[in-house]
Amino acid sequence: MSRKDRLRKADPEVFNAIRSELRRRKEGLELIPSENITSKAVLEALGSILTDKYSEGYPGRRYYGGNQFIDVVENLAIERAKKAFGVPYANVQPYSGSPANMAVYFGVLSPGNVVMGQNLLDGGHLTHGWKTNFSSLFYKSIPYHVKKDGYIDLEEVERLAKENKPKLIWCGATSYPREFPFEALGRIADDVGAYFACDIAHIAGLIIGGAHKSPVPFAHIITTTTHKTLRGPRGGIIMVTEKGLKKDPELPNKIDKAIIPGLQGGPHNHQTAAIAVALAETLKPEFRDYASQVVKNARVLAYELMQRGLKLVSDGTDNHMMLVDLTSEGPGTGVFFQEALDMAGITVNKNTIPADPSSPFYPSGIRLGSPTVTTQGMKEDEMKLIAGFIAEVYSEVKKYRLPEGDKKEYLATFRQEIRRNRTLKRIRNEVKSLAKKFEIY
Numbered sequence: 001m002s003r004k005d006r007l008r009k010a011d012p013e014v015f016n017a018i019r020s021e022l023r024r025r026k027e028g029l030e031l032i033p034s035e036n037i038t039s040k041a042v043l044e045a046l047g048s049i050l051t052d053k054y055s056e057g058y059p060g061r062r063y064y065g066g067n068q069f070i071d072v073v074e075n076l077a078i079e080r081a082k083k084a085f086g087v088p089y090a091n092v093q094p095y096s097g098s099p100a101n102m103a104v105y106f107g108v109l110s111p112g113n114v115v116m117g118q119n120l121l122d123g124g125h126l127t128h129g130w131k132t133n134f135s136s137l138f139y140k141s142i143p144y145h146v147k148k149d150g151y152i153d154l155e156e157v158e159r160l161a162k163e164n165k166p167k168l169i170w171c172g173a174t175s176y177p178r179e180f181p182f183e184a185l186g187r188i189a190d191d192v193g194a195y196f197a198c199d200i201a202h203i204a205g206l207i208i209g210g211a212h213k214s215p216v217p218f219a220h221i222i223t224t225t226t227h228k229t230l231r232g233p234r235g236g237i238i239m240v241t242e243k244g245l246k247k248d249p250e251l252p253n254k255i256d257k258a259i260i261p262g263l264q265g266g267p268h269n270h271q272t273a274a275i276a277v278a279l280a281e282t283l284k285p286e287f288r289d290y291a292s293q294v295v296k297n298a299r300v301l302a303y304e305l306m307q308r309g310l311k312l313v314s315d316g317t318d319n320h321m322m323l324v325d326l327t328s329e330g331p332g333t334g335v336f337f338q339e340a341l342d343m344a345g346i347t348v349n350k351n352t353i354p355a356d357p358s359s360p361f362y363p364s365g366i367r368l369g370s371p372t373v374t375t376q377g378m379k380e381d382e383m384k385l386i387a388g389f390i391a392e393v394y395s396e397v398k399k400y401r402l403p404e405g406d407k408k409e410y411l412a413t414f415r416q417e418i419r420r421n422r423t424l425k426r427i428r429n430e431v432k433s434l435a436k437k438f439e440i441y
């Protein structure tokens, strides 16, 4: 009996949900910039018996017996992470990106210390100091912003840092389409004696593949997820650089202790194994080609969208993602665009844009990117086709405006209309034909 048959017989409901998700992906285009497609080898490690084992502690110093092979796996993941990024220390146990960032706070700060990070509505991450997140509830968060042109406002960062003397400054974001100014931010952090932590979750694969500048010479601490451009399973890594060791030789110890016993229990060993496999994949020469194609594809997609009249935050991209600014269609219109694209088989996410006049639930933009379609083998020509599909969908939703009061009825009518929309149905078929040509499962 194959593995697939075992699940189908044991739990047809879960099996069917997985099968439907697979069909959804095979027939559509995934343009969410934080997603990707893992290799079968990564999936095999992730679905392995390693999930059964408890191994609190670290290689060679565990609280449970029988960890000799788990140690092999964790050491492989650590050594590959160190090699991939060029750092002297890595902890591969964080369950994901937010726990990794939490461990940085726990490791180097005390409650109430001042922290600076890019504002969520300007593209930053929840854990970099958003008002409803632990990072603002337990620490004093001073957010910095982007300028009108969409680039980080370095003058503001410098002024805020001098005024507030943060103990930690974050660089990193979830929706920032430009290269990060690691050097300038690192200098500001050094000037005020702060730790400089770079959260490279989105661009980790680009950095390893040489398609984005590395923060290693400028940062003390680096965190990342492993499932975005890095193309691994869900997971997180915390690293300390040589510069970090110079500032504080105890940093690795502080991070290790913050993870366990500070925040986590047993590591997810199946996840660690899959991270090790993914990291080995990033060390192959073809991963450099992948990373550079991700950026080329994003640039072409951005250019073609702008040629077709869509406005992009910062007028383009340096990395794998772009943000469409829909404020000319009215505040909150991202929801219409996302749902209509979904109807056409193109998955993106509605997203706030800098100084969004609306709210995160009804934002005025959408975010999209090239990592997944590039993994499937798509290149510049396909990006032009995709831009054409997106622009056509855009013209179908331009007329919708989010009402100020009750939105439910308006959205229900909108949904009925897009379900019947013939242009969207035609695009859906074209998307399906394109996707089928680049199927990888």
Ligand code: DSN
Pocket (backbone or CB within 6 Å): 034, 097, 125, 174, 175
């Ligand atoms: N949710 C991730 C993203 O989509 O960028 C960030 O945590």
